[in-house]
Amino acid sequence: MMKRVITTTVINQSGVLNRVTGLLMKRQFNIESITVGHTEQPGISKMTFVVHVEDQRKLEQLLKQLQKQIDVLKVNDISDKAIVTRELALIKVLSPPAVRSEITSIIEPFRATVIDMSKNVITVQVTGDPEKVEAFIDLVRPYGIKEMTRTGATAFVRENQKTPSQQLSIL
Amino acid sequence: MSVQVNAKQAEALGGDVQKQAVQGADIFIQSLQNEGVEMIFGYPGGAVLPIYDALYKNPIPHILARHEQGAIHAAEGYARVSGKTGVVIATSGPGATNLVTGIADAMMDSLPLVVFTGQVASAVIGTDAFQEADIVGITQPITKHNYQVKDVNDLPRIIHEAFHIASTGRPGPVLVDIPKNVSNEVFTMAEVKQTEVNLPGYQPTTTPNFLQIQKVAQAIQKAEKPLVLAGAGVLHAKASEELTAFIEQTGIPVTNTLLGLGTIHGEHEQFLGMAGMHGTYAANMAICECDLLINFGARFDDRLTGNLEHFAPNAQVIHIDIDPAEIGKNVPTDIPIVADAKEALQALLKLGIKSDGIEKWTNHLNSMKEEYPLHYKKEEEGILPQEAIELLHKHTGGDAIVTTDVGQHQMWAAQYYKFNHPDHWVTSGGLGTMGFGFPAAIGAQLAKPKETVIAIIGDGGFQMTLQELSLLQESQIPVKVVILNNQCLGMVRQWQQTFYQERYSQSLMPSQPDFVKLAEAYDLEGYKVTSLDEADEIFEKAMNSNKPVLIDCRVKQIENVYPMVAPGKGLHEMLGVK
Numbered sequence: 001m002m003k004r005v006i007t008t009t010v011i012n013q014s015g016v017l018n019r020v021t022g023l024l025m026k027r028q029f030n031i032e033s034i035t036v037g038h039t040e041q042p043g044i045s046k047m048t049f050v051v052h053v054e055d056q057r058k059l060e061q062l063l064k065q066l067q068k069q070i071d072v073l074k075v076n077d078i079s080d081k082a083i084v085t086r087e088l089a090l091i092k093v094l095s096p097p098a099v100r101s102e103i104t105s106i107i108e109p110f111r112a113t114v115i116d117m118s119k120n121v122i123t124v125q126v127t128g129d130p131e132k133v134e135a136f137i138d139l140v141r142p143y144g145i146k147e148m149t150r151t152g153a154t155a156f157v158r159e160n161q162k163t164p165s166q167q168l169s170i171l
Numbered sequence: 172m173s174v175q176v177n178a179k180q181a182e183a184l185g186g187d188v189q190k191q192a193v194q195g196a197d198i199f200i201q202s203l204q205n206e207g208v209e210m211i212f213g214y215p216g217g218a219v220l221p222i223y224d225a226l227y228k229n230p231i232p233h234i235l236a237r238h239e240q241g242a243i244h245a246a247e248g249y250a251r252v253s254g255k256t257g258v259v260i261a262t263s264g265p266g267a268t269n270l271v272t273g274i275a276d277a278m279m280d281s282l283p284l285v286v287f288t289g290q291v292a293s294a295v296i297g298t299d300a301f302q303e304a305d306i307v308g309i310t311q312p313i314t315k316h317n318y319q320v321k322d323v324n325d326l327p328r329i330i331h332e333a334f335h336i337a338s339t340g341r342p343g344p345v346l347v348d349i350p351k352n353v354s355n356e357v358f359t360m361a362e363v364k365q366t367e368v369n370l371p372g373y374q375p376t377t378t379p380n381f382l383q384i385q386k387v388a389q390a391i392q393k394a395e396k397p398l399v400l401a402g403a404g405v406l407h408a409k410a411s412e413e414l415t416a417f418i419e420q421t422g423i424p425v426t427n428t429l430l431g432l433g434t435i436h437g438e439h440e441q442f443l444g445m446a447g448m449h450g451t452y453a454a455n456m457a458i459c460e461c462d463l464l465i466n467f468g469a470r471f472d473d474r475l476t477g478n479l480e481h482f483a484p485n486a487q488v489i490h491i492d493i494d495p496a497e498i499g500k501n502v503p504t505d506i507p508i509v510a511d512a513k514e515a516l517q518a519l520l521k522l523g524i525k526s527d528g529i530e531k532w533t534n535h536l537n538s539m540k541e542e543y544p545l546h547y548k549k550e551e552e553g554i555l556p557q558e559a560i561e562l563l564h565k566h567t568g569g570d571a572i573v574t575t576d577v578g579q580h581q582m583w584a585a586q587y588y589k590f591n592h593p594d595h596w597v598t599s600g601g602l603g604t605m606g607f608g609f610p611a612a613i614g615a616q617l618a619k620p621k622e623t624v625i626a627i628i629g630d631g632g633f634q635m636t637l638q639e640l641s642l643l644q645e646s647q648i649p650v651k652v653v654i655l656n657n658q659c660l661g662m663v664r665q666w667q668q669t670f671y672q673e674r675y676s677q678s679l680m681p682s683q684p685d686f687v688k689l690a691e692a693y694d695l696e697g698y699k700v701t702s703l704d705e706a707d708e709i710f711e712k713a714m715n716s717n718k719p720v721l722i723d724c725r726v727k728q729i730e731n732v733y734p735m736v737a738p739g740k741g742l743h744e745m746l747g748v749k
Contacts, residue, residue, distance in 0.1 A: 011372060014319075019311055026312045057499060064496035070316045070336060073372045 033152025094144035196225035216262020218289025221354035243273025248611030253618035264302030279601025283342035315343030323356040340375030379510035394463035403430035404468015410513035411593040426454040437589025452543035481741025560587040576632030577603035579661035606635030643719035686723040
């Protein structure tokens with residue numbers, strides 16, 4: 001299984017998200033996360049998927065099937081490029097006064113922020129690439145996670161690419 | 172554009188005059204006329220009343236099927252033989268859902284259709300209103316694209332785009348869902364402008380990459396055992412002449428997929444017959460043994476390839492397809508070419524390639540063709556289904572348009588009816604739809620009124636859409652309905668015999684209507700034939716008649732389609748070869 005980050009530029013028409021996720025379901029691809037939002041151009045949205053695919057052939061098939069959709073303008077597998085990936089997670093951690101300062105000491109190096117607080121629970125917001133978010137969650141888990149929500153990853157290709165990325169033979 | 176509307180004037184005058192103003196439904200008809208639509212296959216209902224009213228005032232020939240499924244299969248038959256886009260109208264809810272099988276069928280077999288469905292009024296969409304169904308959601312995975320019209324002023328653009336998408340690139344069905352209020356709404360634009368299609372996300376590649384074409388030429392020159400596989404893409408591209416020229420120029424032997432039949436003359440000396448699950452021995456062995464496989468417009472369907480591990484194990488694979496997503500989907504490809512089959516063939520023809528030193532290969536294939544032809548064991552009494560097809564071929568000289576459903580009769584028709592021309596074979600290949608053949612024959616006959624059209628169907632499939640006999644009665648459409656009646660679901664029974672130790676679970680249908688009386692009930696000529704002599708006589712009479720005829724041709728019940736590649740097996744593991 002390969003984990004791939006795929007971005008698509010789509011025309012922001014009603015049903016386009018449904019069309020794309022329906023396609024992934026029909027062709028039996030597993031989505032780990034999906035994010036959608038507007039871009040700098042009006043009427044154009046960008047989707048970022050993190051998917052697990054079996055092999056190169058399945059991946060090529062996925063990219064081609066996405067490309068085939070009329071509302072999809074561009075498809076890119078950016079996994080092998082130099083990219084920046086960000087995800088946001090909101091986590092409610094059990095924090096009775098006795099351990100509160102201990103938890104805050106974990107929060108600090110992750111540059112996470114406390115955005116809400118009650119008697120025994122603090123709500124933390126953490127952003128970063130999914131691995132960092134994962135690491136943070138692992139660290140606070142022992143204190144007890146009451147509730148958690150994650151946005152899924154969104155990604156950009158870096159302006160400066162060090163190595164040329166592999167081209168797929170789509171023609 | 173001829174529709175001129177002075178919307179402001181209409182608005183200012185209000186009341187009765189506004190009723191005179193051009194409404195969505197009028198724009199709809201106007202747009203269809205602009206697209207050159209010759210006929211519509213449809214069925215009215217509540218949500219399309221405004222459209223049918225506009226049709227009443229400004230008629231385009233309309234074929235009133237007796238079930239929406241009949242309408243859409245007829246449109247598929249029309250599209251397949253004419254190369255034009257089939258147009259279907261149905262109402263919301265059940266009208267729309269009755270089209271689903273046909274839409275899926277057209278998607279699988281790449282048939283250009285534009286399907287219009289009525290929808291409940293915008294204000295009540297999403298409230299489970301009377302006859303509401305989310306047809307855009309339902310058909311999203313089985314259409315090339317679909318739309319719901321939200322503003323009447325978008326209607327002309329959407330219709331134009333729908334026709335463009337359906338008929339270009341890899342053809343397919345496009346659905347346009349029109350809420351009732353949209354067809355009633357007054358069109359406020361000054362006129363219907365046919366603008367250029369602006370679809371930045373849809374730019375099909377039709378011209379082959381020349382470097383890739385040169386690679387094909389080199390591969391052909393190197394190959395000792397080349398083989399051409401031609402699929403329906405060649406037909407959609409109207410390239411059978413080019414294909415024939417190409418194989419004659421190069422000398423390469425050729426085989427067909429089920430849907431590709433007719434791309435090459437059925438009796439051409441380089442033609443090995445159909446390949447695949449019920450393909451000929453020569454064709455399947457050619458695929459197993461070839462060292463170069465050139466695929467023009469076939470999608471390497473599992474019924475063709477058998478077990479992929481054993482498919483063309485020694486071959487370098489060239490795949491020419493207009494749909495990039497088909498290339499490499501099932502079979503790894505060495506030389507991929509995204510192009511229209513006609514343009515690719517023309518580019519190859521220009522290079523004047525000859526395949527030298529392949530006599531040993533072609534001789535080998537020819538001897539297999541001679542030694543292991545399609546065969547069946549003749550019997551003294553009764554009619555064998557294969558004999559019936561051969562008789563039909565005899566009486567039509569291979570010139571007829573033949574339509575089928577799915578199953579044994581389909582395979583026998585594919586094996587024994589040798590087509591002289593392209594676009595004369597209309598069958599449900601990908602989806603394998605029972606009930607397809609008869610309505611498809613009606614559409615085919617309407618597209619080609621002068622040709623002989625035979626619907627070769629089974630007794631099971633015919634009973635799924637036989638209500639369309641009304642159409643034959645009504646318009647005297649001279650379709651020849653030949654029921655290969657074995658009183659069972661032949662292919663299901665064959666598999667139960669072969670793989671389930673003859674446990675014929677729900678596949679025998681001893682009780683059925685008297686098909687001759689049924690024909691008479693519709694005021695049509697009907698015959699029952701039980702012997703070869705009778706069949707010979709009635710077939711001759713029917714094929715020379717300019718009227719619709721129904722023939723209940725009783726054939727042997729326990730008869731199997733051979734040769735056969737069992738599911739999961741490779742093409743080299745054929746049963747019933749000799």
